Amino acid sequence: MAIAGTTGPRRSRDAATRRSASTWAIVGAPLVWVIVFFVIPVIMIAVYSVGGISGLSPNDIEHWTVTPWKDFITSSTYMGGINPLGSGLFWKSVKMSLTVSVTALILAYPVAYLLAMLAGRRKYVLLLVIIVPFLTSYLLRILAWRVILNPQGVVNTFLQDTLGVTNEPIQGLWNSNFAIYVVLSYVWVPFVALPIFVTLEGIDEHLLEASSDLGASRWRTFWTVTFPLSIPGVIAGFIFVFIPTIGEFVTPQLVGGPSGFMFGSAIQSAFTAGLDWQFGSAMAMFLVFTVAILLAIFGRWLNVRSVAA
Amino acid sequence: MNMAASKSGRGLLWTSFWLLVVFLYAPILVLGVFSFNDRDIVSFPWQGFTTRWYEGLFDNQQILDALRTSAWIALVASIITTVLAIPAAIALQRRRFRGKAVASGFMLAPLVVPLVVLGTAMLLLFNYIGIPFGPITLIIAHVIIALPFAILTLTPRLERIPVAIEEASRDLGAGALTTFRAITLPLLAPAVVSAFLIVYVISFDEIVLASFLAGTTTTFPLYVFSQLRLPRQLPQIPAVAVIVLAVSTMLVVSAEVLRARSDRLLGEGQLRVDEDDTATVVGAPLGAGGSM
Numbered sequence: 001m002a003i004a005g006t007t008g009p010r011r012s013r014d015a016a017t018r019r020s021a022s023t024w025a026i027v028g029a030p031l032v033w034v035i036v037f038f039v040i041p042v043i044m045i046a047v048y049s050v051g052g053i054s055g056l057s058p059n060d061i062e063h064w065t066v067t068p069w070k071d072f073i074t075s076s077t078y079m080g081g082i083n084p085l086g087s088g089l090f091w092k093s094v095k096m097s098l099t100v101s102v103t104a105l106i107l108a109y110p111v112a113y114l115l116a117m118l119a120g121r122r123k124y125v126l127l128l129v130i131i132v133p134f135l136t137s138y139l140l141r142i143l144a145w146r147v148i149l150n151p152q153g154v155v156n157t158f159l160q161d162t163l164g165v166t167n168e169p170i171q172g173l174w175n176s177n178f179a180i181y182v183v184l185s186y187v188w189v190p191f192v193a194l195p196i197f198v199t200l201e202g203i204d205e206h207l208l209e210a211s212s213d214l215g216a217s218r219w220r221t222f223w224t225v226t227f228p229l230s231i232p233g234v235i236a237g238f239i240f241v242f243i244p245t246i247g248e249f250v251t252p253q254l255v256g257g258p259s260g261f262m263f264g265s266a267i268q269s270a271f272t273a274g275l276d277w278q279f280g281s282a283m284a285m286f287l288v289f290t291v292a293i294l295l296a297i298f299g300r301w302l303n304v305r306s307v308a309a
Numbered sequence: 310m311n312m313a314a315s316k317s318g319r320g321l322l323w324t325s326f327w328l329l330v331v332f333l334y335a336p337i338l339v340l341g342v343f344s345f346n347d348r349d350i351v352s353f354p355w356q357g358f359t360t361r362w363y364e365g366l367f368d369n370q371q372i373l374d375a376l377r378t379s380a381w382i383a384l385v386a387s388i389i390t391t392v393l394a395i396p397a398a399i400a401l402q403r404r405r406f407r408g409k410a411v412a413s414g415f416m417l418a419p420l421v422v423p424l425v426v427l428g429t430a431m432l433l434l435f436n437y438i439g440i441p442f443g444p445i446t447l448i449i450a451h452v453i454i455a456l457p458f459a460i461l462t463l464t465p466r467l468e469r470i471p472v473a474i475e476e477a478s479r480d481l482g483a484g485a486l487t488t489f490r491a492i493t494l495p496l497l498a499p500a501v502v503s504a505f506l507i508v509y510v511i512s513f514d515e516i517v518l519a520s521f522l523a524g525t526t527t528t529f530p531l532y533v534f535s536q537l538r539l540p541r542q543l544p545q546i547p548a549v550a551v552i553v554l555a556v557s558t559m560l561v562v563s564a565e566v567l568r569a570r571s572d573r574l575l576g577e578g579q580l581r582v583d584e585d586d587t588a589t590v591v592g593a594p595l596g597a598g599g600s601m
């Protein structure tokens with residue numbers, strides 16, 4: 001650490017020892033909290049799912065076993081094999097996460113581009129306008145969509161009673177995949193806009209000028225210079241939507257009706273309704289591995305700072 | 310020539326911006342308007358303006374209890390989170406130590422673990438060690454998910470506080486605690502307030518962990534959730550929703566504005582140490598750098 005050169009070697013070693021002791025004193029409390037209430041519990045699910053812990057729910061297997069994993073991986077309901085086009089709940093959740101994150105990216109990119117490149121000094125205020133809804137109540141924004149889309153909701157009653165163009169509610173507007181995709185994209189767009197904005201804002205505008213001086217059109221400059229440079233932001237946005245969405249069960253249950261039973265719902269009901277906790281733990285661990293693989297692939301483009309800019 | 314977009318391209322981009330704003334705010338606006346509709350179900354036709362759903366709120370003991378429960382759980386959770394996040398952010402931003410990568414990984418990881426996994430993991434832990442489900446388990450869980458957000462709110466501010474000021478304080482004989490109390494904390498204060506407010510909103514709004522760990526406690530999100538599962542909710546729900554959305558928006562916006570304003574001061578102002586030995590930034594008139 002760069003300390004002023006006047007201190008002798010002995011003093012600086014003392015200082016270093018003192019600092020290192022005090023570093024553990026300050027980082028100790030938060031670290032212990034996180035280890036006890038986050039790291040250990042995640043290890044516990046892993047151990048529990050292979051029978052290393054038992055006696056927590058009535059149906060526990062009380063010795064080391066791979067049965068919960070085998071049951072889960074081979075089941076057509078939950079996994080449906082390793083075929084992404086299969087029918088398993090896991091793949092249904094993957095499809096939902098992909099649809100939602102790609103939709104959110106497409107909606108957010110042009111706006112992030114505008115704010116970062118063209119909005120001048122107003123950009124932070126306008127960014128705040130986009131982000132504020134994300135930071136307000138999640139459940140209440142779902143409620144807002146329910147008020148709009150449900151069969152007795154604003155859209156349907158407007159079409160029926162006010163305009164009289166139909167006699168019955170539009171099918172598929174509510175309790176459908178459509179509703180799940182719309183509401184989740186709505187929820188995540190602001191969050192995706194942030195990392196894209198941050199990477200675009202960091203691009204040196206001289207690069208764009210150079211591209212122009214060398215004869216490239218704006219369109220070509222965008223595709224060969226700007227867009228490639230913004231890919232870290234796009235990936236960060238994708239990951240930060242995909243990961244929470246793949247475990248979602250609250251929103252699909254509230255807006256998806258019968259089609260709203262997801263992989264996350266399966267985990268939740270294994271614990272709350274089914275009392276098959278080891279099976280649920282295997283599924284939860286499977287999600288952890290999925291996330292770990294994604295992070296291993298895309299981690300080097302991720303800057304967690306960009307979500308809190 | 311502007312290389313980012315042509316004139317018509319700019320027009321298209323601004324259109325996409327305003328469309329997104331409509332997409333984001335229209336549902337909230339609709340909710341707001343229809344919370345004043347004099348009708349038992351929240352829909353057309355418009356049957357006249359009423360404030361009775363708002364008045365009815367104060368007679369609905371369930372809603373009031375749920376709001377009160379969430380309010381104090383969020384308060385305790387944000388105090389604990391902020392107290393833990395300040396030293397964590399200082400250690401991660403200012404210090405080099407062995408195991409730093411692992412420590413920062415652990416503290417930020419809850420950001421990338423699906424909530425359903427955190428919920429089940431903590432359900433197992435609390436079952437195993439025998440802590441009964443209720444406000445305590447909720448607070449512990451909320452601190453875990455809010456800690457990364459608090460740390461990431463504090464870090465950029467810490468980066469902008471020159472280390473030289475702290476070193477000067479140490480050179481003049483102040484101990485580590487005195488330097489922290491008199492120099493670092495006052496300069497960090499705006500970000501601390503901002504982190505506190507954001508954590509408060511996160512905890513107040515949290516539903517997934519609550520659905521695993523709340524026991525018989527009914528937080529406000531759990532109450533709304535139970536209402537949303539019914540085919541028709543009470544007309545008071547949109548009314549309380551409007552109030553909660555308005556308050557949380559105000560909290561979040563003030564947190565952001567406060568932070569942006571004080572960051573600008575830190576960039577342009579001078580440091581003044583008052584007679585009570587605390588540091589403040591003075592000198593740059595407000596508004597000198599434009600509106601924000």
